[in-house]
Amino acid sequence: xxxxxRKFLVSYCLSxxxxxxxxxxTLAEVLxxxxxxxxxxxxxIPTLITNHRNKQLQVGLKKAYxxxxxxxxxxxxxxxxxxxxxxxxxxxxxxYFKVAQDCGLGYSDRNTACVPNDPNRPDTRIxxxxxxxxxxxxxxxxxxxxxxxxxxxxMINTVGACPKSIxxxxxxxxxxxxxxxxxxxxxxxxxxxxxxxxxPAGAHxxxxxxxxxxxKTSKDSFNGLTCTVKALNDKDFFNNLPK
Numbered sequence: 001x002x003x004x005x006r007k008f009l010v011s012y013c014l015s016x017x018x019x020x021x022x023x024x025x026t027l028a029e030v031l032x033x034x035x036x037x038x039x040x041x042x043x044x045i046p047t048l049i050t051n052h053r054n055k056q057l058q059v060g061l062k063k064a065y066x067x068x069x070x071x072x073x074x075x076x077x078x079x080x081x082x083x084x085x086x087x088x089x090x091x092x093x094x095x096y097f098k099v100a101q102d103c104g105l106g107y108s109d110r111n112t113a114c115v116p117n118d119p120n121r122p123d124t125r126i127x128x129x130x131x132x133x134x135x136x137x138x139x140x141x142x143x144x145x146x147x148x149x150x151x152x153x154x155m156i157n158t159v160g161a162c163p164k165s166i167x168x169x170x171x172x173x174x175x176x177x178x179x180x181x182x183x184x185x186x187x188x189x190x191x192x193x194x195x196x197x198x199x200p201a202g203a204h205x206x207x208x209x210x211x212x213x214x215x216k217t218s219k220d221s222f223n224g225l226t227c228t229v230k231a232l233n234d235k236d237f238f239n240n241l242p243k
Contacts, residue, residue, distance in 0.1 A: 074096045
């Protein structure tokens with residue numbers, strides 16, 4: 001290789017090296033970029049997680065409502081008449097669902113129930129109202145409980161002062177938010193019309209605690225009870241849940 005060729009190659013390599021250094025990021029620039037990415041991620045990821053969870057709750061409610069309707073139709077087809085609040089109990093309902101766990105009742109066996117109703121033990125309070133400002137009175141959910149194959153929890157109420165109802169935690173009691181009207185939804189027996197049917201709470205104007213609110217401000221312990229019909233029919237309901 002001639003001296004002229006050698007000098008040319010050296011000059012060429014040096015010029016490329018200088019150009020590559022000019023094109024590369026400095027450490028400070030890399031750190032600043034990573035910092036900006038971290039800030040953007042911190043601002044957006046929680047929202048994405050919340051939106052994903054809320055979408056799962058929406059899908060879970062529709063699925064649970066469909067399974068409840070199918071169970072009631074199967075009961076009617078087998079017996080020739082619809083299931084009424086007077087005939088409903090845990091053992092009857094369980095026959096028409098895919099059950100993974102029998103949780104007992106809730107009160108008389110409160111030491112072993114999945115979601116016990118024990119007013120003397122604050123640590124057993126699992127559910128809160130719609131906006132999380134008060135605990136739900138578990139007296140209305142303690143006449144039978146069982147877990148479905150997909151993890152949803154069904155709790156029924158057939159006696160006492162509370163409305164006769166089938167209540168479904170669509171993602172199970174071991175997963176949050178454990179809020180009435182967010183993942184715990186109420187379906188009430190209509191005993192006014194004929195035939196007797198089960199309705200999403202809030203759907204009927206003449207019965208079933210329709211005075212109970214479904215809003216972000218009420219501290220009522222049953223705030224959220226009548227959210228079920230809104231959750232099923234309002235496409236933006238799950239996009240605006242209270243934190």
